[in-house]
Structure formats: structure tokens, C-alpha cells
Amino acid sequence: MKKLIRFTLNGHEVSAEVESHRMLLEVLRNTFHLTGTKEGCGQGECGACTVLVDGLSVDSCLYPAFEVEGKSVTTIEGLVEEGSRLHPIQEAFVEHGGIQCGFCTPGMIMSTKALLDENPHPTDDEIKRGISGNLCRCTGYVQIVESIRKAAEKY
Numbered sequence: 547m548k549k550l551i552r553f554t555l556n557g558h559e560v561s562a563e564v565e566s567h568r569m570l571l572e573v574l575r576n577t578f579h580l581t582g583t584k585e586g587c588g589q590g591e592c593g594a595c596t597v598l599v600d601g602l603s604v605d606s607c608l609y610p611a612f613e614v615e616g617k618s619v620t621t622i623e624g625l626v627e628e629g630s631r632l633h634p635i636q637e638a639f640v641e642h643g644g645i646q647c648g649f650c651t652p653g654m655i656m657s658t659k660a661l662l663d664e665n666p667h668p669t670d671d672e673i674k675r676g677i678s679g680n681l682c683r684c685t686g687y688v689q690i691v692e693s694i695r696k697a698a699e700k701y
Contacts, residue, residue: 556624
């Protein structure tokens with residue numbers, strides 16, 4: 547069964563005809579060609595597919611596409627500011643080594659955005675809890691936590 551869904555994607559009103567079994571990740575990547583959102587595990591364990599739906603971080607690999615009807619979705623591509631400037635969170639990750647191979651980075655940044663939108667001055671423990679759904683196999687998290695701490699200073 548297919549259904550037409552309408553929602554806001556990175557600030558733009560969009561629509562797509564979607565099969566009932568499709569997850570948001572598939573629609574973002576295959577219909578809208580937004581490949582910044584990564585598929586890691588496909589089971590909601592790694593956080594590589596994290597996007598914001600109405601400001602809340604969700605694992606898009608588990609989020610039914612039908613559920614975004616009338617909602618607002620923000621992906622990593624939606625953080626780029628006017629003039630193709632990086633978002634302050636992205637800048638902090640680049641400047642402070644929070645990016646290694648880069649595979650987890652979009653999801654990590656989206657979880658960070660949700661965290662900082664809710665709590666602009668988190669403690670290190672709050673940062674660690676805020677990204678606890680995101681796995682990184684490269685950094686050991688030290689540079690990621692440092693990047694988030696620095697992003698909070700700019701936020």
C-alpha cells in the first residue's frame with residue numbers, strides 16, 4: 547500500500563508517495579537523495595541514522611515514514627547555514643577533532659543539536675547521556691565530548 551505524505555524537510559514543504567513498510571531513513575536517502583544520514587546497523591543501536599523530528603532525535607532506520615505526516619524533519623544537510631557556512635556544532639566538531647572516519651558524525655551532530663536545543667549548557671555527564679545512543683568506533687569519545695563542550699560555548 548502506498549500513501550502520499552506531506553511534511554517539512556529541512557525547512558521546505560515536501561511530499562512523497564511512500565510504501566507502508568518504508569522507514570524514514572529509506573525515504574530520506576532514496577526519495578530525497580539526502581545521503582548524509584547513514585545506515586549503520588538498521589536496528590536503532592548505533593545512532594548513525596539520527597535525525598530530528600519536531601526537534602526530537604530519532605533513529606530514522608526504525609521510524610516509519612508514514613509517521614512524519616505533518617511534522618518537521620531536520621537532517622544533517624538542514625544544518626548548513628546561509629552561504630554554505632557550517633553550523634556552530636559542525637564547526638566545533640571539525641576544530642576539535644570530533645570527526646575521525648566521519649561515519650557516525652551526522653548522527654552524533656544531530657543528537658548534539660537536540661541536546662543543546664534542550665540544554666544549552668550541559669555538563670560532561672549530560673553530554674555523555676545526550677549522545678549515549680550514538681556509537682563511534684574511532685575517537686574514544688574524548689574529542690567528541692570536547693567538541694560538544696566547545697559547541698555549547700558558541701550556541
